[in-house]
Amino acid sequence: MSELLRLVQNHLDRWGVKKAEFARRAGTTPQTLYTWASxxxxxLPDKHILDGIARQARYPDWLVLDAALIDAGYRSxxxxxxxxxxRLRMLTPDDxxxxxxxxxxxADYAELRQQRTLSDPDHVAGGATLPHTQARTADSGYQPSPWIEDLLDNGRKARQAIAPESEGEHAREG
Structure with missing residues (x-):
């Protein structure tokens, strides 16, 4: 299934909307969606179609465009x-x-949601209760995902490769 159609199908499944109605509201025809499936x-689809999909499904524009770029072969x-x-390295310090x-x-919002779920034994999310995470850090309760840890670890490694001289100079100054 194409990425763009997967986004549309997720919306249809979640909200119970018919494909024809979604297509009409997004500014295209049902045939367009059926063609993408076959x-x-x-x-790339016309901009007004991508904008309509993003608007109707309430997805960010970039997500719909990325899916279309993948489907059309512009992104792998x-x-x-x-x-x-x-991309993060190219950002300004303020960003x-x-x-x-x-x-x-x-992270605060996710932790609050998890606490609410854990405090309510009858609460069921997606057919199963959310498990309590044992691997939490002691100070904040936040456990980063593996890709965030990778980003942080590589940043630490890069700083450590540069930092020994500057840290030594800083220690002598202080």
Whole structure:
């Protein structure tokens, strides 16, 4: 299944919307969606169709565009850790601080959701209760995902490769 059609199908399954109705609201025809299911995209769909899919499914524009780029052969897949790391390195310090604030807010929100789930034994999410995570850090309760740990570890390694001289100078100054 194409990535673009997978996004549409996820929305249809989640909300119980019919394909024809979704297509009409997105500004295309049901035949377009059926064509995407039967053969791969050869070119990018019109911008108004991609905008309509994003608007109707309430997906970010970049997610819909990325799916279309993958389907049309302009991208091989979603960004890998190395590509994300490279994109992050090109950010300004202010952008990095904003991302850190957002990540902290998301971690707090996820932890709050998990606490609510764990405190309610009858709560079921997706057919199963969420398990309690044992591998939490002692200070904040946040356990980063493996790709975040990889990003952080590579950053630490890079700083350690540079830092021995500067840390020694800093220790002598202080």
């Amino acid at each position: 053969r791969p995209l050869r070119q 897949s979603y960004p890998e850790v190395a590509e994300i790391r490279q 990095c601080r904003e991302i850190a604030r957002e990540a902290g807010d998301l």
